[in-house]
Amino acid sequence: MPGGLRPGEKGKVPLEVGLLKRVCAVPAGPNIIQMSEYILGRRYMFIFMELLESYTSLEDVIYKKTGPLSEEKAKHAFRQIVQAVLHCHSRGVFHNDIKPNNIMYQTTTGQIKLIDFGYGDLLKEKYYPHAPGTPAYWPPEWYLFRKYKAEPVTVWTLGITLFELLCGNRPFKEKMEILECKISYTNEISGGMILLLEELRKSICSDVKKSITALKRxxxxxxxxxxxxxxxxxxxxxxxxxxxxxxxxxxxxxxxxxxxxxxxxxxxxxxxxxxxxxxxxxxxxxxxxxxxxxxxxxxxxxxxxxxxxxxxxxxxxxxxxxxxxxxxxxxxxxxxxxxxxxxxxxxxxx
Incomplete structure (x- = not known):
């Protein structure tokens, strides 16, 4: 079905296509990649996205090219990431896989674009029973209760992403480190950034620790x-x-x-x-x-x-x-x- 449905025509589309149609609708978010067209077949689906010139993923920037960003560049990029997430939520879309590999970064301007809604879902108040996006970014509540809510897991993945932008590595390597919510800062960063990261950590970890204590009791x-x-x-x-x-x-x-x-x-x-x-x-x-x-x-x-x-x-x-x-x-x-x-x-x- 080239180009999707004609105006006024009703029908079903794959979830990823439906989510992109929501976030790309006018007025579009400047920090989210735009969908140009899609083709649906019986056994396949093609999604045509806008061409991003001189962009590379933040993961490649951090781990293969320049290493961690300076605080000024990290602030600029992180502000755009948060704006992209807020735009998604305003359209009733839960991205569910925020990480540097899903954020395209233009090195010359510092412009970012959020991509890949393959793990996305409609934004809901209730718990999600299926696994979130990438295992390295799973929140503590998924390990403990096999369920999670959209906004807390988004804050969790945003915190890990910001840590990677500043330190050049992930804060957690093993499951127990995630459950204990212990962070070691391997790069010299300012007190203000540490305070921000600690606030993000406490917003999730304090509730998790209370839940663990109550669960043990x-x-x-x-x-x-x-x-x-x-x-x-x-x-x-x-x-x-x-x-x-x-x-x-x-x-x-x-x-x-x-x-x-x-x-x-x-x-x-x-x-x-x-x-x-x-x-x-x-x-x-x-x-x-x-x-x-x-x-x-x-x-x-x-x-x-x-x-x-x-x-x-x-x-x-x-x-x-x-x-x-x-x-x-x-x-x-x-x-x-x-x-x-x-x-x-x-x-x-x-």
Whole structure:
């Protein structure tokens, strides 16, 4: 599709093209490279940009040609970089890859042009879940939380870029240096520039350090909660095993009593209803005493008067033990619920 869409025509374009159309719209920003035309195919895309004569990337200037810029040249270049970023944000565009290699520099005039919107996105208030541009410029929050916001990460990359302009190298070489936010100045620069760099560092690192401290505290609370739950679960398992044992004892006792038969021709025991004896029942020889039919109306049964050998309280003691164990289990479960609800109120940092 040569030249993109005709005026008034609607359609979809790749994100990079859409971002460039936004930042290049009239009035265009003087510090942003302009898109002249684009061609879209089924498997490819061509973007034609303005021709920059006598321009080279700031990365080549710093690392291959002249080395770090003087403070006056660095101030002039950095002011233009910030203006370019502000123009992007005013158009709802997040560049997301600010670095010297994406900044073209005209050595004769000091003019700069911001290029390469390949990692760009629409400017949003919410967190971005995908990785930012170049790994060497990743902010601490990406390493910690795998998410970041547009404006803080822009400030972070601007700070690293300014450091490179002045010192001729990056302030961080490893992940832990980024997380600790420690900077060593390898080039002699003025106190004012150091103050500016420190302000940029503190604007990000202070919040990151607070987040790390809060995260460590929450991890300690989680570990404490986990230890407590493990202890309580051990108690629950113990009580559960005791309940199973008691239940087996109850079943074994009932099984024995169910198989027990009356030894003589006649055995009797009194039946009471509301405290008054109503009848005397008899068991025939060989009839299991637990299968004795009882009237449907509620009644209490008195002591056995029989020749069978049945230990006093064998059932009541076993059931009492089982009930006590069940109460212990429920108490443990309630303790865990109360403890969890208390810990749940701890404020997180994510």
């Amino acid at each position: 929450d991890i300690a609370d989680i570990a404490e909660c986990t230890s407590y739950l493990e202890t309580r679960m051990s108690d629950i398992v113990k009580v559960h095993n005791e309940i199973v044992t008691a239940s087996n004892e109850v079943e074994e006792t009932i099984s024995k009593l169910s198989d027990l038969e009356s030894p003589g021709p006649v055995s009797s025991y009194p039946i009471f209803a509301n405290g008054v004896q109503t009848e005397t029942s008899f068991l025939a020889p060989g009839q299991p005493w637990v299968n004795k039919q009882v009237p449907e109306e509620p009644m209490s049964i008195g002591l056995f008067e029989t020749d069978m050998d049945c230990p006093d309280g064998v059932l009541s003691d076993t059931w009492e033990k089982a009930l006590q164990l069940i109460k212990g289990l429920m108490t443990s479960l309630l303790d865990i619920i109360v403890y969890y609800n208390q810990k749940k109120n701890v404020k997180g940092v994510l």
